[in-house]
Amino acid sequence: MARKTGSHSDITGPRVRAAALRLFARHGYAAVSMRQIAAEVGVQAGALYLYTPDKQTLLFDLMQGHMQELLAALAHLPPAPPVAALNQFARFHIRFHLDRPESVFIAYMELRNLEPANFTAIEALRRRYEAALEAILHAGVAEGVFTLPDTKLATLALIAMLTGVTNWYREGGRLGRDEVEAIYAAMALRAAGVIPPA
Amino acid sequence: MARKTGSHSDITGPRVRAAALRLFARHGYAAVSMRQIAAEVGVQAGALYLYTPDKQTLLFDLMQGHMQELLAALAHLPPAPPVAALNQFARFHIRFHLDRPESVFIAYMELRNLEPANFTAIEALRRRYEAALEAILHAGVAEGVFTLPDTKLATLALIAMLTGVTNWYREGGRLGRDEVEAIYAAMALRAAGVIPPA
DNA sequence: GTCTATACGACGATAGAC
DNA sequence: GTCTATCGTCGTATAGAC
The missing domain is CATH 1.10.357.10 (Tetracycline Repressor, domain 2)
Structure with missing residues (x-):
């Protein structure tokens, strides 16, 4: 939560998947938005597309x-x-x-x-x-x-x-x-x- | 499909439910829009709200x-x-x-x-x-x-x-x-x- | 690598004409 | 009873600054 910028590619990727797993399981794929996943990870929605097409x-x-x-x-x-x-x-x-x-x-x-x-x-x-x-x-x-x-x-x-x-x-x-x-x-x-x- | 206006309240209601049943089952509640249900029934989206709040x-x-x-x-x-x-x-x-x-x-x-x-x-x-x-x-x-x-x-x-x-x-x-x-x-x-x- | 800003369309739901 | 038109919001995905 400390620094807002910098290099995190090796840890942010797994965190995106973990957040998606949790949210998809709880609310369902169709009911979860990319914005929600991004918020869970602590990044902006656009940044998710660095880790998944x-x-x-x-x-x-x-x-x-x-x-x-x-x-x-x-x-x-x-x-x-x-x-x-x-x-x-x-x-x-x-x-x-x-x-x-x-x-x-x-x-x-x-x-x-x-x-x-x-x-x-x-x-x-x-x-x-x-x-x-x-x-x-x-x-x-x-x-x-x-x-x-x-x-x-x-x-x-x-x-x-x-x-x-x-x-x-x-x-x-x-x-x-x-x-x-x-x-x-x-x-x-x-x-x-x-x-x-x- | 013939007439586009007239009184249908007693048959349109069940048709709305039938369409929702089919679409929810196939695609999931969150993935189905009111517009899709309306299209399946053959009415406009706004008309659905006569049959469900x-x-x-x-x-x-x-x-x-x-x-x-x-x-x-x-x-x-x-x-x-x-x-x-x-x-x-x-x-x-x-x-x-x-x-x-x-x-x-x-x-x-x-x-x-x-x-x-x-x-x-x-x-x-x-x-x-x-x-x-x-x-x-x-x-x-x-x-x-x-x-x-x-x-x-x-x-x-x-x-x-x-x-x-x-x-x-x-x-x-x-x-x-x-x-x-x-x-x-x-x-x-x-x-x-x-x-x-x- | 992450940000801000944004394009563009679809969403649920409502208002008012007919 | 159904239509058209519309409100305000949110959706995925992209572009370009830093």
């Missing part, structure tokens, strides 16, 4: 970054047999999403505000994530440990259920993150037809 | 109407023991939501665009719906037919799973509505810890 690209970069981070983190999960893999996937999904409520909100709600070419790119990333879960379900059905009439539909149903956690979870609430993770993972396993050991 | 009220009326319709339809389900009641609820939820994809989309995505007082009113209606499902789950746990560590959390997880159907279902796709209903209901029952008879 336009508002649409700002949205796309946030969404693409989120999806790439998600896929990169997913790739670090160790291989496991189907039941353990589904349990691991569910817990990973809950944890990852609870860590980034704002990015998640944008990734799911602002799809329709992407221009066609950008939408296609994000959809492709989303499908790669879904394919990872479907592979687990498919393997489990093949091994006879899951009971699922349709792995494609089950994939979408499970992801919707797990992602729903972001609609209500609040830090410091009745349940801790580990408890929430455990309960959701157990429900996911049961939904897949696994009878739990206990 | 402002844009915000238009959104609120759509959401409130949707939730009231949902609760009214829910109230017509016959009483049943927990397992049958959950099966019936899941099928009802899927069917109702597939019948109104646009209203559903708005009801879930435009909450943040409601002014505080309107938000509170819609939230109260949503909670009444959730309470109906939780009552079923609670009764089932009490009778020992459901295995759920937390009925509140399970309520939200199940609703998220079931509502997710609207994200991908398209008329004329691979699966018919009855099949989708059956598969989701079976997954909901299993997630609640019911071991299916088959």
Whole structure:
């Protein structure tokens, strides 16, 4: 807040993205103006265009970054047999999403505000994530440990259920993150037809 | 399209709401202008204000109407023991939501665009719906037919799973509505810890 | 790298003619 | 009941000073 001029290109860029993330998540892409983002960062509106060619690209970069981070983190999960893999996937999904409520909100709600070419790119990333879960379900059905009439539909149903956690979870609430993770993972396993050991 | 003037108050009102519903669902409340709605109806922008005091009220009326319709339809389900009641609820939820994809989309995505007082009113209606499902789950746990560590959390997880159907279902796709209903209901029952008879 | 100033159009909403 | 015309504001994006 001290100096008003000078060289800040390496820190102002991330701050622009952070402000856009917060504001888009809270009010929605269409409802947020470039002037608001600039005010949040502490610069004038015109200065934003040093860091992004336009508002649409700002949205796309946030969404693409989120999806790439998600896929990169997913790739670090160790291989496991189907039941353990589904349990691991569910817990990973809950944890990852609870860590980034704002990015998640944008990734799911602002799809329709992407221009066609950008939408296609994000959809492709989303499908790669879904394919990872479907592979687990498919393997489990093949091994006879899951009971699922349709792995494609089950994939979408499970992801919707797990992602729903972001609609209500609040830090410091009745349940801790580990408890929430455990309960959701157990429900996911049961939904897949696994009878739990206990 | 024929006559440009005359008395239309009884049909123009519903047409305004229908146009707003379609446009809000497709592009989002904040991204839709009163001029666009007017163009869709075939009147000038100023004429819309004969049917709604402002844009915000238009959104609120759509959401409130949707939730009231949902609760009214829910109230017509016959009483049943927990397992049958959950099966019936899941099928009802899927069917109702597939019948109104646009209203559903708005009801879930435009909450943040409601002014505080309107938000509170819609939230109260949503909670009444959730309470109906939780009552079923609670009764089932009490009778020992459901295995759920937390009925509140399970309520939200199940609703998220079931509502997710609207994200991908398209008329004329691979699966018919009855099949989708059956598969989701079976997954909901299993997630609640019911071991299916088959 | 950030500022001020501005171009130009669209916004929600209203007033008054018909 | 709908129109045209308009108010005041705000939108994205750009130009040029420093």
